Amino acid sequence: MRAIAAGAALCVAVACAPAPGDVIDDASVAIPGVAATPPMGWNSWNAFGCDIDETTIRSQADALVSSGLAAAGYRYVVVDDCWYSPQRAADGTLTASSQRFPSGMAALGRYLHARGLRFGIYAGASEQTCAQLSGTYPGRTGSAGHETTDARTFASWGVDYVKYDWCSANSDLDDQKEAFTAMRDAIRATGRPMVYSINPNSGVTSDDGVPGARHDWGGVATMTRLTNDISPQWTTDSGSNGYQGIADIIDASADATARVSAGRWTDLDMLEIGVGTSLTAAQQRSHLALWAMMAAPLVAGNDLTVMDSATAALLRTPGVLAIDQDRAARPATAVTADGTVRTRELSGGRRAVSLSNRGATATTMSFTPGTGVPVHDVWTGTSVPVGSDGTVRVTVAPDDTALFETTSGGSGQ
Incomplete structure (x- = not known):
């Protein structure tokens, strides 16, 4: 075993600061007053995809509380793609699908807040959301050109967290910067502090790596996705343009170390702990441990209503969560x-x-x-x-x- 001096500073391929030209916006934080530590919560996509409704979301929220995960810090409940009507209202506003969310999104927000939880919602930065782009869900209700209206709508519903997906094959950096900055500014203008989580990688293919890894978006968004979407596998060997396994993201994660500080978090995507059966217990431990070491947001993606005791105990591990939430906000090197x-x-x-x-x-x-x-x-x-x-x-x-x-x-x- 080779001895390495304590505190040694190595600028290896996975731990070097981004070049100054990679910084998209020099704002200290995108949205003041949120996410002094990495956000923690639950997102609907990994377990349910487009198959969501208000009964499902309320059941998951109740399980988040009854399982002790909410008390451990998992408080954001994020309703991902496919919650909306395929067409905007006559006045241009987004509305909830009357079949899926008949009580409306404001009512869902009140339900979550009454349980001490926080309300997260999904939107697309282009003309379509990702489910619409793939043909999984009908319509063209992306927020491009509607940023001010949509941010005001979200604020009126009591939203605390906006997940904002690129969902386009257009990889032009200026177009991405304009779109993501427009929603940032619209959220700021509402006066309601909302965590702003962006994925500039969805739909983009590039031999040079995805935009979330190439550039520092910390002044634009509270959370920025580093890679393409996660998969409940240890490795996919698909490169930067395909689904990423846990080990693939671990390998990529330290590349953005110098970009992280309070309110400027690198998003390694949702947790696949308890999702499917392909990950071993050891791999799931590494998943949580390395996300915590990198000061990444911890957003569970499993079905909480059928979660076994081992999964719940792992997600609640106090010492690991304390590392993730440490207020020094210094990710591992x-x-x-x-x-x-x-x-x-x-x-x-x-x-x-x-x-x-x-x-x-x-x-x-x-x-x-x-x-x-x-x-x-x-x-x-x-x-x-x-x-x-x-x-x-x-x-x-x-x-x-x-x-x-x-x-x-x-x-x-």
Whole structure:
């Protein structure tokens, strides 16, 4: 095992700052007064896709509360694509589908707020939403040209979070900048603080990588999607233009480290924990651990009404959530060039260290916090013995991630 000095600063491919020309807007934050820590919640798309209605959303909201996830911090309930009528009203406003949401979206917002939750909604930045672009849902009700009207509508419904998808094959940066900035400014003008979550990658194909990875959108949006859509698989090997597996996003994640600060979060997409059966328990642990290490928003995507106890317990793991929500807002940096060892500076002089095994067999991994430095296992909350040489050694299962917290810096391999 090669020794690496504590606090070593390596500018490897996954941990270098974006070039100054990649900054889209130099505003300190897009929407003042929101998301001092990464937003946490639940989104309808991974479990239900277009098959949503108000009964489903209310049931999921109730389960978010009864499962203890809301108390753990998962408070945003985001209604994704396919909630709206396929045509705008005569006055140009968006309306809810009368079949799917007969009580209306304002009533849904009140339902969520009464339970201590926050209301999130989906819209498209182009002429169509993504479901309309793909032919899954009828109509052309994207917000292009309607930004002011739609932002006011969302504010009147009590919306707290807007997910805004590009949904176009047009990859012109000026067009994207204009569209996403227009909705940002419209949200600001309402006077209602709403988390603004953008995905500039949806529909775009490029050999140079997707816009969310190439540019720093932190002055435009509260959350910016880094990759294309996530899939409940460990890896898809599809490149930047297709669905991404968990490991694919982990590999891409540290590329935007220098862009992250309070109110300017890199979105690694929704959690696939408890979605389908293709991810092992170890892979799901790595999923949560590495999202937390990168200070990413934690938005569950599973069906909460049928969630098993192991999934609920994993999503509620206190130490992992505390790392994600640390107010120092400093994401992890890679200590090793392959990113299997990462460290994150936390508030109060603490440090988190992750050791990820990407091999096919269990392996011994280590880091060096220093002699006499207290260390505890974040998964169990128990103290960890440090060897006489000041090194912690642990056996890590395939695709799993060991996670530790120390009171001062340390790194390893």
